[in-house]
Amino acid sequence: MITTNLRIVAIVGSVALLLFIIELVRRRRLKEEYSVLWVTLALVLCLLAAWGGLLSSLTHAIGAVSQASTLYFFGLTLALFLLLHFSVRVSDLERRVVSMTQEIALLGASNRNGAANGGQPVSEIVRSAEEEGVAR
Amino acid sequence: MPSAAPVAPLSIIRNPYARPVTNAKLLVILPAYNEQGRVGRVVADVKETLPDAEVLVIDDASADATAKEAIEAGAITVSLPVNSGYGAALQTGYKYGTRNGFDVIGQIDADGQHKAEYLTTMLHALEEQDADVIIGSRFLDRDGHYQPSLARAMGIGLFGRIASLVTRQHISDPTSGFQLMRADVARFFCTEVYPTDYPDADILILLHRTGYRVREVPVQMRPSPGQSMHSGHRSAYYVYKMLLSIFVTLLRPRARTDTS
Numbered sequence: 164m165i166t167t168n169l170r171i172v173a174i175v176g177s178v179a180l181l182l183f184i185i186e187l188v189r190r191r192r193l194k195e196e197y198s199v200l201w202v203t204l205a206l207v208l209c210l211l212a213a214w215g216g217l218l219s220s221l222t223h224a225i226g227a228v229s230q231a232s233t234l235y236f237f238g239l240t241l242a243l244f245l246l247l248h249f250s251v252r253v254s255d256l257e258r259r260v261v262s263m264t265q266e267i268a269l270l271g272a273s274n275r276n277g278a279a280n281g282g283q284p285v286s287e288i289v290r291s292a293e294e295e296g297v298a299r
Numbered sequence: 300m301p302s303a304a305p306v307a308p309l310s311i312i313r314n315p316y317a318r319p320v321t322n323a324k325l326l327v328i329l330p331a332y333n334e335q336g337r338v339g340r341v342v343a344d345v346k347e348t349l350p351d352a353e354v355l356v357i358d359d360a361s362a363d364a365t366a367k368e369a370i371e372a373g374a375i376t377v378s379l380p381v382n383s384g385y386g387a388a389l390q391t392g393y394k395y396g397t398r399n400g401f402d403v404i405g406q407i408d409a410d411g412q413h414k415a416e417y418l419t420t421m422l423h424a425l426e427e428q429d430a431d432v433i434i435g436s437r438f439l440d441r442d443g444h445y446q447p448s449l450a451r452a453m454g455i456g457l458f459g460r461i462a463s464l465v466t467r468q469h470i471s472d473p474t475s476g477f478q479l480m481r482a483d484v485a486r487f488f489c490t491e492v493y494p495t496d497y498p499d500a501d502i503l504i505l506l507h508r509t510g511y512r513v514r515e516v517p518v519q520m521r522p523s524p525g526q527s528m529h530s531g532h533r534s535a536y537y538v539y540k541m542l543l544s545i546f547v548t549l550l551r552p553r554a555r556t557d558t559s
Binding site: 257261264265267269272282 | 391
């Protein structure tokens with residue numbers, strides 16, 4: 164069993180997190196897409212704290228001694244997953260930024276020395292960029 | 300490595316890419332980061348060695364007058380708006396080359412380490428050795444003209460050995476930025492397979508697994524006058540990155556990518 168105090172702290176904490184996320188989405192500070200994992204984290208914590216039966220059987224299943232550590236375990240696991248998800252997103256963003264940086268540089272050069280370039284029109288460069296999968 | 304040059308008709312039959320490169324449209328790219336005072340000379344050297352080649356300097360958001368000097372030396376200059384790294388700069392050159400219909404793309408460091416005169420040797424090797432990529436190796440003729448630091452020599456030795464093991468051919472200098480390739484390879488490098496931070500032994504292994512033929516020719520180097528774009532990486536991270544990159548390259552399926 165977890166203490167009533169911990170139960171209250173966990174429920175209040177996860178509900179507060181949930182409300183904060185909804186508020187961020189409402190004010191358009193957080194895109195819906197990125198709220199999914201946060202909402203999942205808040206809901207899972209809230210569910211575990213409120214449903215004593217689920218928490219005790221999960222504690223047994225993962226071989227933990229204390230139900231409190233089960234709560235922390237799931238909170239931490241989901242938080243780590245969130246961090247990994249952001250690293251993936253950052254890698255993706257970096258790939259896009261590099262690709263756009265290259266396109267800007269190439270466009271700049273073709274504007275400056277169009278003739279030396281074979282006078283390739285900008286639309287042609289953009290088209291071949293799309294074929295290479297830049298817009299991916 | 301085949302020692303004798305195959306006669307022309309035979310090489311055309313054996314090598315689907317074999318076109319006489321002597322009349323090919325040639326582009327030489329120079330990735331440059333803060334190479335003021337050096338890049339102009341390299342551009343002039345390349346133009347002198349290969350008067351018909353187009354020279355492209357990719358200025359990786361240098362803080363100095365690299366771009367100005369390159370333009371004055373007569374190179375086409377592309378300026379990246381933000382510093383993006385050695386691999387990203389090279390890839391910009393490959394994109395320029397493939398989009399503008401060049402048949403052969405060479406790359407040479409902008410700090411003056413590489414002697415442009417070897418481009419001729421490499422161009423001949425590309426045609427004669429039935430190859431898609433020619434690497435200018437600093438270690439192939441062991442007369443000790445190039446003396447890297449101990450840590451660098453160990454890194455180059457380790458990854459050279461791994462690359463040799465995987466590709467089952469002798470690779471002595473996987474870090475060399477002095478290369479020459481056919482347009483087909485450059486087109487392959489324009490896709491997301493290319494590491495935009497620091498391409499090295501991993502890309503040689505990828506080329507081998509994709510079915511491209513990589514050959515080395517010996518080149519002599521001048522001592523590096525300073526920090527080149529190459530040495531900008533920290534060595535511990537470099538070793539880690541290269542090991543991981545080679546490992547995952549080997550885990551991926553080896554099917555030849557259709558890059559057309």
